[in-house]
Amino acid sequence: MDTNTLIDPYDTLLLDLDGVVYLGRDAVPAAPEALGRAAERGVRLAYVTNNASRTPAAIAQHLRALGAPANPEDVVTSAQAAARLVAERVEPGAAVLVVGGMGLRSALRAHGLRPVSTALDAPVAVVQGIAPDLSYGLLAEGTLAVREGALFVAANADATMPTGRGELPGNGAMIRVIATATGVEPIVAGKPEPPLHRESMLRTGSRRPLVVGDRLDTDIEGANNAGVDSLLVLTGVASPLDVLTAVPRHRPTYVAGDLSDLHRPYPEVRRSGNGWTCEGWTARWEDGALTLEGEGEPLDGLRAASAATWEAVGEDGADEDMVKAALDFVLPPRTPRSG
Structure with a gap:
């Protein structure tokens, strides 16, 4: 650089x-x-x-x-993005059923929409986001509203979310309840x-x-x-x-x-002969597998290995068996996070 x-x-x-x-x-x-x-x-x-x-x-x-x-x-x-997405599609002041927490309710109000909690209020849209107290009752109300034709929007589709105790079910897992019950896939506001x-x-x-x-x-x-x-x-x-x-x-x-x-210089990853180098590491793709040799900062080994692997497999993803032996040489398997 x-x-x-x-x-x-x-x-x-x-x-x-x-x-x-x-x-x-x-x-x-x-x-x-x-x-x-x-x-x-x-x-x-x-x-x-x-x-x-x-x-x-x-x-x-x-x-x-x-x-x-x-x-x-x-x-x-993603609540703000979902609220803008809904606001651009419905009339000001419209009722929106919230299957989620205060973040969604606040974002909807900021766009002039009216958060509700029951399908009896005839909501024009259902917006779902993760919340620690998400109940079957709210999921049921959301299902009823979507079946009646309400726009279905998901704040995000993350299958899991990281915590200090490990990965827990995310909104992507929870939206499957309404999607499966109605046959309607949501519009997703969040990344990607x-x-x-x-x-x-x-x-x-x-x-x-x-x-x-x-x-x-x-x-x-x-x-x-x-x-x-x-x-x-x-x-x-x-x-x-x-x-x-x-x-x-x-x-x-x-x-x-x-x-x-x-706040550190990012090391250059460059082509060298039939391989890729980064600082003290050289990675090559030989006989259908990754080889890695050298010493120094393990992340530099990963950077060189990534360049060699991505070039070799092109538009595909590398098979784990092709890279794991070389990866374990530079970066031992990561231990699971615990609380």
Whole structure:
């Protein structure tokens, strides 16, 4: 790179939250400090989350308690994207049935819509997002409304969500209840679909954003859908093996251990003979499998291995058996997160 640190070319960080800045109630190590440094140098921070259960004010308060700089206007949620999506399709003041929490209700009110909790109110739309107290009763009301013709919108389709105890069912798992009962698939507002990225760009006015996330199928795919650069951090859902086996739409621009790598030079990954090198590592694709040799920072080995693998498999995803032996050499299998 021509610049000194990874963050230098960008004016805005579009940051995922769960698995990037925090896990449950606790900060990801080094994240608050890295974000504080970014803000001090004038980089705009936008916290872009598929979690629709909390309001921007509640999320900002949580972030500040962890030591990260944040105001409510810095938070962009899938609830806000879903509310804008609905508001653009229905009349002002229309009733919208909320299968979710306060984050969705607040976002709908901000767009002049009327949140309701029963199909008896004849809602024109049903919006579903994850909430810890999501009940069968609300799912049943949502089902009845969708069967009556209400627009069905999902804040996001994440199958799981990371927590300090491990991965728990996400909104993508819960929307299957209404979808299965009605035969109607929802319009999805959250990552990787365009509405949340559009909401982020409208709110920040960014010209050179960097999307930062921990999931290949939402954060990184969303960035690729929008044609912007992305950074995958290995502090949440995605593992090094996921990186190597990623299909093109899931491949990040950069891979880092955590947010502190924003303030370090990003090592060059370059072609060398019949392989790819990064710092002290060389990766080659030989006889249908990945080989990796060298020493030094393990992440540099992963970066070289990714370049060699992605070039070799092209539009496909590499089979795990083709890469796992080389990966275990540089990065031993990750132990599951526990509470």
